Amino acid sequence: MSKAASKADWEMIPRKVDFKWDVSPLQWIPQDPFASHGINHFSFTLVRGEFFFCRMLNQALPYITDEKLKQDAKIFIRQEAIHSQAHKVSIDEYLVRYGVNTTEQYQRVVKIFDNFLLDDPLGYKLPKRLQRGWLNLRVGVVAAAEHFTSGLGQYVLTRSHWEARGCDPVVSDLFTWHSAEEVEHRTVAFDVYQNICGNYALRALVMGITAPLFTYLMAAGTVQLAMHDSSIPKKQKSIWRPAFWKAWHHSDLNSYVPGPLWYLVTTLRYFKPSYHPYYEASTELAQAYLSQSKGVVDNQQTSQVSKKQEVAQQVNA
Ligand SMILES: [Fe+2]
Numbered sequence: 252m253s254k255a256a257s258k259a260d261w262e263m264i265p266r267k268v269d270f271k272w273d274v275s276p277l278q279w280i281p282q283d284p285f286a287s288h289g290i291n292h293f294s295f296t297l298v299r300g301e302f303f304f305c306r307m308l309n310q311a312l313p314y315i316t317d318e319k320l321k322q323d324a325k326i327f328i329r330q331e332a333i334h335s336q337a338h339k340v341s342i343d344e345y346l347v348r349y350g351v352n353t354t355e356q357y358q359r360v361v362k363i364f365d366n367f368l369l370d371d372p373l374g375y376k377l378p379k380r381l382q383r384g385w386l387n388l389r390v391g392v393v394a395a396a397e398h399f400t401s402g403l404g405q406y407v408l409t410r411s412h413w414e415a416r417g418c419d420p421v422v423s424d425l426f427t428w429h430s431a432e433e434v435e436h437r438t439v440a441f442d443v444y445q446n447i448c449g450n451y452a453l454r455a456l457v458m459g460i461t462a463p464l465f466t467y468l469m470a471a472g473t474v475q476l477a478m479h480d481s482s483i484p485k486k487q488k489s490i491w492r493p494a495f496w497k498a499w500h501h502s503d504l505n506s507y508v509p510g511p512l513w514y515l516v517t518t519l520r521y522f523k524p525s526y527h528p529y530y531e532a533s534t535e536l537a538q539a540y541l542s543q544s545k546g547v548v549d550n551q552q553t554s555q556v557s558k559k560q561e562v563a564q565q566v567n568a
């Protein structure tokens with residue numbers, strides 16, 4: 252019997268969310284301001300990055316040969332669209348209140364997702380014979396990135412326990428809700444990549460590029476936010492200073508945010524030829540959190556109208 256193209260044998264649900272951004276502090280992990288910035292900067296990467304994920308999976312849909320996987324991909328797109336929008340709202344209603352320079356933050360990711368990874372990279376029109384390979388490669392980028400997001404999700408669900416440790420409940424919930432849905436849909440992008448391409452060498456090559464880039468985005472984003480925080484020592488505000496890496500590692504030791512060693516070890520697992528994201532995290536744990544998240548206002552499928560709104564918001568973002 253041939254293996255199923257979709258390994259997700261559980262239900263995935265795009266959930267509507269509503270987070271109240273009236274009182275959350277910028278240093279929402281009071282014990283560790285550095286870690287607060289190490290998580291907050293994700294919102295900028297996620298707004299543009301997850302919109303890119305939606306575009307890629309949408310383009311891959313006609314090439315998916317398995318009906319169940321195609322349905323999974325459509326749910327993945329809707330979940331990621333909601334994630335991207337929720338982080339945009341958190342930036343507009345929360346981070347800007349503290350004078351965070353959003354232009355500076357977005358610049359870091361726009362170059363990658365909105366210039367280089369386009370259908371016409373840097374404005375260069377690809378010949379027709381290269382277009383399918385370029386799509387496969389970019390779906391590979393999504394699969395590689397999703398390896399990190401589901402790994403981060405499992406970390407958050409099993410180690411961080413922010414709210415129980417006295418961190419701001421709304422920011423904790425935003426990132427834990429998102430983490431849990433990343434765990435829930437962790438198999439989809441990888442299964443799509445395997446279904447439309449499946450080439451191991453390309454998968455490994457893409458991770459070889461994605462891992463340092465992803466780690467750099469994490470480090471640079473943290474520094475950009477920490478730069479405006481007078482409580483952070485100056486020597487921790489540059490990725491070229493050992494103090495920065497020590498502070499990041501220290502936040503990891505305290506289980507507030509995954510650190511540099513976590514990125515290295517997580518990256519290496521992806522190179523195993525038998526790797527599959529199914530084995531990387533716990534769906535039960537994720538769905539248990541999602542069933543009681545305060546930000547989730549609708550644990551059922553969103554309506555047809557909402558689906559259209561989500562997509563329209565993304566297109567206009
Ligand atoms: Fe997401």
Ligand SMILES: [Fe+2]
Binds near residue numbers: 331397400436
């Ligand atoms: Fe995701």
